[in-house]
Amino acid sequence: MNRSLNKEQNEAVEYLKGPLLILAGAGSGKTSVVTHRIANLISKGVPASKILGLTFTNKAANEMKERVQRLTQQNVLICTFHSLGARLLRESIHHLGYIRDFVIYDEDDADKLLKTCVGLSAAAEFKPDLKAIRTLISRTKNSMVPPEQVLGGEQIPFFPAIYALYEAKLKEYNAVDYDDLLVLPVKLFKQFPEILQHYQERWQFVHIDEYQDTNGVQYALVQLLVNAHKNLCVVGDPDQSIYSWRGANIQNILNFERDYPGSKVITLEQNYRSRSNILNASNAVIAYNDRRFEKKLWSARGPGEKIKLYRADTERTEAIFVADKIVSHHREDSIPLNDMVVFYRTNAQSRALEDHLMHRRIPYVIVGGISFYQRREIKDILAWLRMVTSGKDFIAFDRTINLPKRGFGDTTIDKIRLGSEQEGISIFEYCEKVVSGNALKSPLKISARQKEGLQDYVRIVHALKTSAQTSPLSQLVKDAIELTGYRKHLEEDKETESDRTENLSELLSKAMEWEMSVQEPSLEAFLEELSLKSSLDDADVQERITLMTIHNGKGLEFTVTFLVGMEEGLFPHINSKDSAEGMEEERRLCYVGMTRAKEYLYLTHATTRAIWGTMRTQALSRFVKEVPSEYIERLNGRITPFAGEGAYSKPTQRFSASSTARPTVEEEAPGIGNGDLVFHQEFGIGRVQNTYQGSLGLTYTILFSKDNCEKNIVARYAQLSRI
Numbered sequence: 001m002n003r004s005l006n007k008e009q010n011e012a013v014e015y016l017k018g019p020l021l022i023l024a025g026a027g028s029g030k031t032s033v034v035t036h037r038i039a040n041l042i043s044k045g046v047p048a049s050k051i052l053g054l055t056f057t058n059k060a061a062n063e064m065k066e067r068v069q070r071l072t073q074q075n076v077l078i079c080t081f082h083s084l085g086a087r088l089l090r091e092s093i094h095h096l097g098y099i100r101d102f103v104i105y106d107e108d109d110a111d112k113l114l115k116t117c118v119g120l121s122a123a124a125e126f127k128p129d130l131k132a133i134r135t136l137i138s139r140t141k142n143s144m145v146p147p148e149q150v151l152g153g154e155q156i157p158f159f160p161a162i163y164a165l166y167e168a169k170l171k172e173y174n175a176v177d178y179d180d181l182l183v184l185p186v187k188l189f190k191q192f193p194e195i196l197q198h199y200q201e202r203w204q205f206v207h208i209d210e211y212q213d214t215n216g217v218q219y220a221l222v223q224l225l226v227n228a229h230k231n232l233c234v235v236g237d238p239d240q241s242i243y244s245w246r247g248a249n250i251q252n253i254l255n256f257e258r259d260y261p262g263s264k265v266i267t268l269e270q271n272y273r274s275r276s277n278i279l280n281a282s283n284a285v286i287a288y289n290d291r292r293f294e295k296k297l298w299s300a301r302g303p304g305e306k307i308k309l310y311r312a313d314t315e316r317t318e319a320i321f322v323a324d325k326i327v328s329h330h331r332e333d334s335i336p337l338n339d340m341v342v343f344y345r346t347n348a349q350s351r352a353l354e355d356h357l358m359h360r361r362i363p364y365v366i367v368g369g370i371s372f373y374q375r376r377e378i379k380d381i382l383a384w385l386r387m388v389t390s391g392k393d394f395i396a397f398d399r400t401i402n403l404p405k406r407g408f409g410d411t412t413i414d415k416i417r418l419g420s421e422q423e424g425i426s427i428f429e430y431c432e433k434v435v436s437g438n439a440l441k442s443p444l445k446i447s448a449r450q451k452e453g454l455q456d457y458v459r460i461v462h463a464l465k466t467s468a469q470t471s472p473l474s475q476l477v478k479d480a481i482e483l484t485g486y487r488k489h490l491e492e493d494k495e496t497e498s499d500r501t502e503n504l505s506e507l508l509s510k511a512m513e514w515e516m517s518v519q520e521p522s523l524e525a526f527l528e529e530l531s532l533k534s535s536l537d538d539a540d541v542q543e544r545i546t547l548m549t550i551h552n553g554k555g556l557e558f559t560v561t562f563l564v565g566m567e568e569g570l571f572p573h574i575n576s577k578d579s580a581e582g583m584e585e586e587r588r589l590c591y592v593g594m595t596r597a598k599e600y601l602y603l604t605h606a607t608t609r610a611i612w613g614t615m616r617t618q619a620l621s622r623f624v625k626e627v628p629s630e631y632i633e634r635l636n637g638r639i640t641p642f643a644g645e646g647a648y649s650k651p652t653q654r655f656s657a658s659s660t661a662r663p664t665v666e667e668e669a670p671g672i673g674n675g676d677l678v679f680h681q682e683f684g685i686g687r688v689q690n691t692y693q694g695s696l697g698l699t700y701t702i703l704f705s706k707d708n709c710e711k712n713i714v715a716r717y718a719q720l721s722r723i
Contacts, residue, residue: 002036005029012233012266013037016044016205019226019260021253022235025297026282026595027273027557030235034207035064037233039071041205052203053078054222056210058532060555064209077203081218082532085181092188092195093176101524103175103386104531108379109395110134110177116394117165123158137163141179142217142247144186172421174392182217189224200228210555211236211256215247223259232260238292242551242589244581250291271297271595273557275304278594278601281631285623286591289584297595306633309624310604314615315349315565318606319356322562325602326362326545329560337363340560341546343553343593345571349564350547363544368552373530377490377500378507382530384480388464389524391428404489406453412446419444431458460484473521477511550593561597563590566605567618590623603627672715677723678702683711685723 001010009029012022013036024030034053042048053068055061058080065078079087086104094100105113114134136159140150147164170176176184189196206226208214211234214222226232234256241250257263271279279297286292312318322342329335342353350366357364373379380403386396394417401408420430422442434444435455446454460483467479481487481504490501514529515521546558565571571590576582594601603624608615672678676688678700686704698715713720 005032005036006270008266008268008270009033009036012268013040015264015266016041017231019230019256019263020233021211021256021263021265022233023265023267023293023295024235024237025267025269025271025295026237026240026592027271028268028297029270029272030209030268031060031064031067033268034209034233034235035067035071038068038076038207042072042074042076046205048072048074048076050202050204051076051207052084052205052225053207054081054084054209056080056213057555058083060209078207080532081221082178082181085185085221086528086532088185088188088199089176089181092192093184095192095195096184096188098171098176099174101174101389103173103390103393103396104181104528105170105175105177105395106374106531107178108374109175112395112398113169113173113175114162114166117162117169121158121162121165123162128162133159133162137166138179139247141183142215144183144217144220169394172392173394173427174390175395179217182221186217186220186224189221196224197228200225204229205231206233208232208234209236210240212238212241212250212253213243213248214252215249219249219252230260239286239289239295239588240554240592242554242585242592244585254291254293267293267295269295269297271299272301273598274299274595275301275599277303277306277631278597281307281601281627282591282594284628284631285587285594285626288626289587291581291584305600307627307631308600308602308635309632310602310635311620312604312606313608315352315606315609316356318564318604319352321604322353322564322602323356323360323362325562326357326560327360329600335559337543337545339558340562341548341553341556341558341596342562342564343548343550343596344564345550345573345589346565347549349570353547353564357545357547364547365544367546367548375500375503377486377503380486381477381480381484381504381507382527384460384464384484384486385476385523385527387428387461388468388476389527391426394427397427397431400484401457404485406457407447407449408453412450415444428458428461468523473515473523473526474508474512476523477508481508550589553596554592557596557598559598560600560602561593562602562604563593564604565609566603566621566624567609568621570609570618571621572623587623590621672700672720672722678720679723680704680713680720686711 002013005013009032012020012033016037022030022033024033038051038053041051053061053064053076055064055078061078061080061083065076068074068076068078089098089102090100093102111130111134114130114137118128118130118133140163147160147167150160150163170180189199203225206222208222213236222232234253236253238250238253241248241253244250257265274282276299279299283296310318310321312321326337326340329340330337344350344353347368354364354366373382380399383396383399384403386393387400390396397416398413401413416430416434417427419434419440419442420427423430423433423440425433430440431454433440434446435451435458463483464476464480467476467483471479487501487504490504511526514526518525550563563571569577572583572586576586605620605624606618609618610616672688672691674688674691677685678688679685680702683702683704686702688700689703689710690701692699692701700713700715700720701710702713703710
């Protein structure tokens with residue numbers, strides 16, 4: 001028995017044979033249980049190579065892998081579902097008619113390919129919604145329905161034809177999209193039982209984290225892998241199932257005992273993260289749901305602070321309150337900024353918060369914004385590198401042929417694509433033949449400038465291919481930036497922001513770091529890792545407050561947690577009001593947000609909020625009303641602003657010039673009283689008629705001579721000067 005684990009945790013660690021469901025409440029130490037269980041298997045003689053762990057983020061996979069390595073000094077394959085799919089396909093995709101050097105199309109690449117397919121189909125004249133088609137293709141794929149089995153196109157005209165063409169083009173370009181990373185392995189296993197048997201023998205003990213988040217194709221992949229040995233350990237919590245909108249099926253975990261007869265179920269209820277008041281309140285809220293396993297989290301850490309409930313007049317005063325509390329906890333309690341988070345239901349809510357954080361000069365990061373690897377300049381260089389690995393990649397060709405501009409329009413690019421199809425060769429081989437003057441079935445007619453540009457393009461790709469064979473990866477990345485003229489292209493572009501060039505430097509640094517961190521660095525593996533990156537994996541560790549939707553906060557924890565916008569129609573979201581299942585998922589989302597808090601939990605709401613340009617009166621969220629009053633402390637609705645130049649106590653850490661366009665004036669304007677003449681930058685000269693304490697602090701009523709009208713001006717924002 002491991003003395004660092006509690007009774008239930010030890011029971012899970014010792015149960016090694018057969019199917020096991022670990023119902024792990026929030027903060028109950030599930031990672032420790034899984035890692036110690038894997039270590040126990042190895043101590044009992046199971047080779048590390050026979051064990052597989054699956055998670056949903058690279059961050060979680062790396063953390064678990066490192067813990068196992070520290071416990072056992074052995075390496076166990078622990079990765080995301082998509083990384084596993086990529087591994088399986090690298091080894092065995094040739095059985096499905098692909099070549100092993102396939103490329104992985106991210107969402108942007110897939111969207112571009114889909115746009116091409118729609119343009120080539122009869123659906124083009126209908127101008128269909130590309131996003132709707134992409135969503136339907138993804139849903140159809142994950143339901144494992146191939147194009148030939150799709151019936152009709154009721155939702156979208158010509159959908160079966162578009163879907164079939166999209167799939168055909170992917171295969172023609174030797175590419176797979178994210179969905180294929182899961183769908184194709186299932187297809188492979190079903191069509192080739194001997195291949196399935198090979199992998200069943202390779203991984204005889206399978207562990208899955210966050211099982212409640214699995215979708216249909218992940219569920220099928222797992223069932224196929226474990227069917228021979230049934231040694232499956234899944235960890236999850238139905239109360240934290242919040243991703244149905246992206247295909248997660250809560251029934252996968254609720255039906256585990258039915259799917260795997262004779263399975264063992266162990267419940268982990270002791271929470272090591274939060275104070276009792278937070279847990280008791282969270283338990284009370286989630287108890288209103290019907291579709292769940294009964295469990296009740298508890299903590300030995302003591303009751304702690306009550307949950308703070310703040311009612312604001314508007315979203316603006318709500319944001320000011322949040323900023324003030326961030327400052328207070330940072331200054332008075334010495335809590336680092338990166339141990340605080342503001343959760344909201346929708347991304348649109350971040351705007352008011354950002355305004356006031358910038359005004360107070362509080363550093364922040366939005367998790368779930370544009371990922372580093374989705375930035376244009378990064379994707380441009382990665383597209384050049386993809387041309388090195390695969391001459392069939394039309395999307396990469398389309399992206400790079402005019403970097404810098406070589407005079408190729410959409411019509412000519414389409415002719416090149418059609419020409420390569422007619423010749424039965426890759427897009428790059430076709431370009432080579434055009435510039436070399438080799439005979440073609442249908443000669444390509446292009447201008448002298450275009451031919452010169454194509455010659456330059458082929459030369460560059462050949463140079464990069466040579467670099468890939470003779471130089472380290474970091475040198476290849478540097479060559480892709482320099483030999484293509486891309487850096488010069490950015491420097492000559494007057495509209496280019498300076499950080500775009502800096503991002504290229506970061507990409508080069510990434511290549512150098514990656515080169516040193518893996519045993520066998522290769523361009524293919526490098527591109528694969530970057531294509532599987534998520535926005536959460538990119539979040540840095542510099543000290544700053546974190547803003548994110550609750551969906552992005554799964555698995556994280558913070559000393560101070562704010563849940564803002566606790567209003568009917570916002571949270572729970574208006575889209576769930578007519579659906580019992582939707583309302584239960586919204587409540588689970590609230591439960592997830594509340595249980596991220598370790599010490600301090602704030603729930604805030606506004607009585608009025610601007611929605612679609614109209615000020616609306618908002619009702620308090622039912623989720624707040626479901627919290628028993630003994631766990632709530634209601635705060636005064638009036639804000640007492642902090643004095644001082646800036647909120648953040650480290651004066652050397654400030655936003656860049658582009659982020660500090662708004663002046664920072666925290667203190668109330670000194671020495672201004674009734675009857676004084678004042679100057680305002682926008683309204684001009686005016687005379688103070690009245691002073692009073694409003695909800696935002698000291699406020700002046702001023703009669704401005706410019707328009708002969710009175711305006712109420714909040715002192716802390718006014719930048720008034722006395723005349």
